[in-house]
Amino acid sequence: MIVTAGLGKDYGSLRAVDALTLTVSEGEIFGCLGPNGAGKTTTVRMLIGLLRPSRGWARVAGYDPITQSREVHRHTGVVFETPNLYERLTVSENLALPARLLGVTRKSVDEAVERFGLSEVLRRRACHLSKGWRQRVLLARAMLHRPRVLFLDEPTSGLDPNSARMIRDIIRELRSEGATVFLTTHDMHEADELCDRVGIFYRGQLAALDAPAVLKAAGKKQLVVEVRGGDGEVKRHELPFDAPDTADWLHEAMKAGVVLSVATRHHTLAEVFSQLTGGELS
Amino acid sequence: MGHDWRDFSRNPTLWVMVGIPVLLSYLIVRATAAGAPRHLVAPMWVLFAQVMVGVMLSAPDLAEERERRTVEALVVSTASYREVVAAKWAFAFLVSLAVQALVLTVNQAWTGGTAALIATAALSGAVFTLVGLLIGLCCGSVRLAGAAASAIMVALFLTGGIFESFGVLKPALRYLPSVLSVRLLGQAMAGTGLQSLDLLCLVGWLAALAAASLVRIEAELRR
Ligand SMILES: Nc1ncnc2c1ncn2[C@@H]1O[C@H](COP(=O)(O)OP(=O)(O)O)[C@@H](O)[C@H]1O
Ligand SMILES: [Mg+2]
Numbered sequence: 137m138i139v140t141a142g143l144g145k146d147y148g149s150l151r152a153v154d155a156l157t158l159t160v161s162e163g164e165i166f167g168c169l170g171p172n173g174a175g176k177t178t179t180v181r182m183l184i185g186l187l188r189p190s191r192g193w194a195r196v197a198g199y200d201p202i203t204q205s206r207e208v209h210r211h212t213g214v215v216f217e218t219p220n221l222y223e224r225l226t227v228s229e230n231l232a233l234p235a236r237l238l239g240v241t242r243k244s245v246d247e248a249v250e251r252f253g254l255s256e257v258l259r260r261r262a263c264h265l266s267k268g269w270r271q272r273v274l275l276a277r278a279m280l281h282r283p284r285v286l287f288l289d290e291p292t293s294g295l296d297p298n299s300a301r302m303i304r305d306i307i308r309e310l311r312s313e314g315a316t317v318f319l320t321t322h323d324m325h326e327a328d329e330l331c332d333r334v335g336i337f338y339r340g341q342l343a344a345l346d347a348p349a350v351l352k353a354a355g356k357k358q359l360v361v362e363v364r365g366g367d368g369e370v371k372r373h374e375l376p377f378d379a380p381d382t383a384d385w386l387h388e389a390m391k392a393g394v395v396l397s398v399a400t401r402h403h404t405l406a407e408v409f410s411q412l413t414g415g416e417l418s
Numbered sequence: 419m420g421h422d423w424r425d426f427s428r429n430p431t432l433w434v435m436v437g438i439p440v441l442l443s444y445l446i447v448r449a450t451a452a453g454a455p456r457h458l459v460a461p462m463w464v465l466f467a468q469v470m471v472g473v474m475l476s477a478p479d480l481a482e483e484r485e486r487r488t489v490e491a492l493v494v495s496t497a498s499y500r501e502v503v504a505a506k507w508a509f510a511f512l513v514s515l516a517v518q519a520l521v522l523t524v525n526q527a528w529t530g531g532t533a534a535l536i537a538t539a540a541l542s543g544a545v546f547t548l549v550g551l552l553i554g555l556c557c558g559s560v561r562l563a564g565a566a567a568s569a570i571m572v573a574l575f576l577t578g579g580i581f582e583s584f585g586v587l588k589p590a591l592r593y594l595p596s597v598l599s600v601r602l603l604g605q606a607m608a609g610t611g612l613q614s615l616d617l618l619c620l621v622g623w624l625a626a627l628a629a630a631s632l633v634r635i636e637a638e639l640r641r
Contacts, residue, residue, distance in 0.1 A: 184494055186490060186494075187641060188640060188641060206496050206498075209493070209494050209495065210496060212494070213494075214491075214494045216490060216491070218486070218487050220488045220490060221488070221491075222425060222488055223486075224424075224425050224428040224429060229424060233492070233495075234491060234492065237492060237495040237496055238495050261428075277491070
């Protein structure tokens with residue numbers, strides 16, 4: 137559904153995106169993960185035909201975002217990083233304008249309103265909406281024409297937990313309907329929870345690309361040991377699984393008879409992420 | 419364009435902008451030149467309406483769309499950037515015509531040839547809305563666009579309004595669109611027929627500004 141080959145963008149001497157080669161299949165939720173400035177938004181903007189790539193090419197729903205941008209737009213919905221509603225227009229007017237441009241029927245608009253629970257704010261002006269409502273309206277606007285591909289650029293960033301959960305629920309629902317979602321985020325838990333595959337972006341390059349479970353499994357394992365201390369208190373130690381020192385330490389602890397339990401655990405996606413990006417968490 | 423109207427109708431600063439030329443021209447003309455021939459006093463106030471609406475309306479409006487990236491929402495809804503900009507220009511142009519008509523009416527300045535007057539109002543209105551559009555296309559923020567538009571508006575109004583007092587600078591300022599507009603309006607109101615040199619120069623401005631806007635739009639699309 138989304139294919140790129142050697143896709144890249146320079147801003148002057150800055151390589152915002154180096155050479156991205158990627159395939160996202162139909163019905164997949166793809167997480168584009170990375171710290172601020174990694175090139176996520178630049179990638180999205182190239183895929184929706186708002187930025188011309190400096191090199192490489194892309195296809196979205198089978199179309200070229202540059203030469204066939206209208207076709208691409210007919211099949212894609214976008215929630216931008218900046219909440220770009222017309223502030224002085226009401227929610228209803230904010231939906232009506234793109235609906236008219238897209239040739240969407242009144243009925244489809246009503247369905248979107250229903251689905252995102254917007255009836256109570258329809259007459260409210262966008263400037264009076266909270267961030268959570270705003271994001272809902274933006275999602276509804278992106279979904280008016282029931283696109284096959286959705287680009288969501290940090291849809292939950294800066295939202296309160298409830299609103300963020302609601303947005304995540306909607307994304308999950310979209311998956312069950314077979315939509316392809318290109319989700320940009322710097323929230324590891326969100327990516328872990330929602331995405332079939334994640335690409336970890338770092339300084340314009342794809343540092344890793346796989347299912348969250350695979351990425352976590354590929355990361356180093358941790359040994360989790362519980363020991364009883366001298367004062368009777370239970371202490372939890374986490375040690376790198378494959379380091380020689382760990383074995384020595386464990387041997388001593390066993391001899392002392394203080395070990396209560398030994399377990400292993402995989403890294404969280406956040407830990408994998410910070411290993412790949414040199415600890416640069418956002 | 420319907421949404422342009424709704425957006426506009428809820429923006430109080432824009433109403434002020436439309437109201438000022440009408441009200442101010444009425445008050446000042448009544449107070450200072452009630453009996454003077456219309457073709458001598460009215461043109462500068464029509465110019466005021468042209469620059470106020472043309473420059474001050476479309477420049478911040480377009481800059482706001484670009485700054486807040488609302489225009490991108492339209493583009494991904496299959497509108498083309500060119501069409502969006504063209505619709506904005508057309509909207510400002512229509513408002514400009516309406517306000518010019520109001521200024522002419524309240525000052526009883528529909529004298530001379532109506533056709534020549536309408537043609538001049540349309541041509542100058544088109545030129546000054548293009549000036550505003552170009553400012554909006556070049557400025558990255560509403561603030562900057564507002565400042566640039568105000569400066570240019572004042573410069574245009576002064577050069578056109580008190581052209582006679584510029585002394586040695588007159589030959590250089592003679593071909594500014596504001597001066598051309600005032601001259602043509604005066605000719606239309608006096609019923610003497612429009613001078614082809616003035617007309618030609620203003621059409622030249624129209625072409626040049628339109629070309630510059632297109633170049634800006636293409637540059638933006640090629641980012
Ligand atoms: N219009 C622009 N001009 C110059 N540099 C830009 C522009 N947009 C983004 N950048 C730079 O490109 C890099 C990637 O930005 P971006 O794609 O927005 O990152 P992300 O969305 O991952 O935070 C950053 O270093 C940013 O400063
Ligand atoms: Mg971003």
